[in-house]
Amino acid sequence: MNNANPSTPNEEIVHVGRRILSLEQVVAIAEGASVSLCKEADYREYIQKGARFIDSLLHEEGVVYGVTTGYGDSCTVNVGLDLVHELPLHLSRFHGCGMGEILSVPQARAVMACRLNSLAIGKSGVSYELLERIETLLNLNVVPAIPEEGSVGASGDLTPLSYLAAILVGERDVIYQGQRRPAIEVLQQLDLAPLKLRPKEGLALMNGTAVMTALACLAYHRADYLCRLASRITAMASLTLKGNSNHFDELLFAVKPHPGQNQVASWIREDLNHHEHPRNSDRLQDRYSIRCAPHIIGVLADAQPFLRQFIETELNSANDNPIVDGEGEHILHGGHFYGGHIAFAMDAMKNAVANIADLLDRQMALVMDTKFNNGLPANLSAARGERRPINHGFKAVQIGVSAWTAEALKLTMPASVFSRSTECHNQDKVSMGTIAARDCLRVLQLTEQVGAASLLAMTQGIRLRIIAGELQQDSLTASVAQTLHQVSADCDLLTEDRPLEALLRNTVAKIQQRQWEVCR
Ligand SMILES: N[C@@H](Cc1ccc(O)cc1)C(=O)O
Numbered sequence: 001m002n003n004a005n006p007s008t009p010n011e012e013i014v015h016v017g018r019r020i021l022s023l024e025q026v027v028a029i030a031e032g033a034s035v036s037l038c039k040e041a042d043y044r045e046y047i048q049k050g051a052r053f054i055d056s057l058l059h060e061e062g063v064v065y066g067v068t069t070g071y072g073d074s075c076t077v078n079v080g081l082d083l084v085h086e087l088p089l090h091l092s093r094f095h096g097c098g099m100g101e102i103l104s105v106p107q108a109r110a111v112m113a114c115r116l117n118s119l120a121i122g123k124s125g126v127s128y129e130l131l132e133r134i135e136t137l138l139n140l141n142v143v144p145a146i147p148e149e150g151s152v153g154a155s156g157d158l159t160p161l162s163y164l165a166a167i168l169v170g171e172r173d174v175i176y177q178g179q180r181r182p183a184i185e186v187l188q189q190l191d192l193a194p195l196k197l198r199p200k201e202g203l204a205l206m207n208g209t210a211v212m213t214a215l216a217c218l219a220y221h222r223a224d225y226l227c228r229l230a231s232r233i234t235a236m237a238s239l240t241l242k243g244n245s246n247h248f249d250e251l252l253f254a255v256k257p258h259p260g261q262n263q264v265a266s267w268i269r270e271d272l273n274h275h276e277h278p279r280n281s282d283r284l285q286d287r288y289s290i291r292c293a294p295h296i297i298g299v300l301a302d303a304q305p306f307l308r309q310f311i312e313t314e315l316n317s318a319n320d321n322p323i324v325d326g327e328g329e330h331i332l333h334g335g336h337f338y339g340g341h342i343a344f345a346m347d348a349m350k351n352a353v354a355n356i357a358d359l360l361d362r363q364m365a366l367v368m369d370t371k372f373n374n375g376l377p378a379n380l381s382a383a384r385g386e387r388r389p390i391n392h393g394f395k396a397v398q399i400g401v402s403a404w405t406a407e408a409l410k411l412t413m414p415a416s417v418f419s420r421s422t423e424c425h426n427q428d429k430v431s432m433g434t435i436a437a438r439d440c441l442r443v444l445q446l447t448e449q450v451g452a453a454s455l456l457a458m459t460q461g462i463r464l465r466i467i468a469g470e471l472q473q474d475s476l477t478a479s480v481a482q483t484l485h486q487v488s489a490d491c492d493l494l495t496e497d498r499p500l501e502a503l504l505r506n507t508v509a510k511i512q513q514r515q516w517e518v519c520r
Pocket residue numbers: 066071072073154155156158207321322337423
């Protein structure tokens with residue numbers, strides 16, 4: 001995902017406004033799809049009604065709490081009408097204190113898509129012009145340079161989203177055509193005048209969950225692919241180990257009916273061409289990292305539907321405060337910026353994903369070790385004879401896998417339990433959903449690395465079995481044969497020691513670009 005290049009032509013157009021967005025559509029926008037905001041006259045009028053309602057309240061009453069007063073704990077501070085128009089600018093500026101890495105262009109595009117979609121629901125009191133400008137910037141691929149740290153995920157992603165507000169008014173930096181440049185310079189180059197934000201617009205842009213939701217959409221997509229890839233790798237590990245395909249039998253799984261777990265078992269069963277049920281079996285029972293693979297990968301597979309529901313409901317919500325009902329003329333103060341659902345989804349997902357890293361790490365341990373690998377050479381080295389003593393096969397790669405797995409497992413501590421009171425106790429309970437989402441992406445990265453190493457190792461293992469005449473190439477199912485062929489095309493049999501970093505990086509990139517054919 002991080003390597004996805006949004007500058008490659010992407011013909012897809014995602015329509016925003018008056019429709020539900022799927023998380024796949026957010027991923028498509030992240031990867032370069034264009035956005036088309038609803039242009040219907042009555043939709044435009046519906047959006048403008050909210051902005052006009054704020055104007056008329058200001059005109060009639062001179063005050064809208066939380067909008068024309070100070071923000072958060074400072075809402076008792078009244079701001080005179082002569083200063084009200086400066087407030088949005090101050091809000092974006094004083095939150096310009098983000099730290100850490102800058103979000104990638106696809107991630108920043110996903111953030112813009114999520115904020116646009118939420119504001120396009122029409123309950124935030126922003127003008128149509130503001131929505132149009134986000135649409136324009138997305139379609140020109142001008143994105144804010146957003147530092148990823150500094151959100152507690154409950155007053156919305158205030159600080160990171162202030163970087164979106166900033167570029168709209170021509171402040172801070174954008175990333176455009178691969179370069180980080182001052183926003184004002186790029187806006188001028190593109191003939192776009194900086195916006196002057198209306199009273200509610202700074203708050204509406206920043207007071208929501210768009211950063212964590214965007215990262216959650218991207219994480220979901222990666223986790224989905226990983227489930228399928230881990231199932232294929234498990235089938236290949238079973239072949240490498242001369243494992244027992246009875247463990248994936250359809251009758252066996254019929255009596256434990258978790259649907260995701262059954263799906264994973266059926267993928268592995270298909271890969272292993274297991275269709276006959278044993279009457280009795282003298283085959284040994286494989287170790288848990290093979291035998292229980294559907295029960296481990298299946299936890300993620302079974303969690304995905306409810307994680308999707310959490311993420312997509314948040315994505316299609318007005319996660320703002322106050323909510324502005326322009327039609328009924330109500331200002332509704334609440335806490336919709338609170339990202340508890342995304343926090344829970346990301347804390348849950350990172351746990352299930354890290355368990356897959358752990359599973360693959362254990363499978364790797366089995367195939368490397370002559371005590372467990374059923375007659376294969378140590379570390380799957382293909383070196384023979386007098387060359388054997390100086391060659392080490394996948395030894396260091398296995399050590400890497402152990403390190404990546406440990407790091408992934410270490411990150412599974414739920415972020416949401418670290419809620420703490422902040423902002424003079426106005427925000428005295430917060431979600432930490434953005435931290436959970438960032439953890440989850442890191443756990444995914446590490447697990448993809450483990451997946452890449454495992455894919456290479458299991459490919460080597462099956463090739464060694466074929467060379468030894470213990471497995472016939474034509475006995476492989478078409479799906480396993482295809483993966484074997486695809487991976488072998490990138491990777492010569494590992495015989496003499498050689499640095500594998502470039503190959504591993506390339507394999508991880510292919511996983512992130514979903515290039516390997518996996519179970520469907
Ligand atoms: N999220 C707060 C508003 C707020 C905005 C900026 C802050 O710095 C603090 C609080 C609310 O809607 O209640």
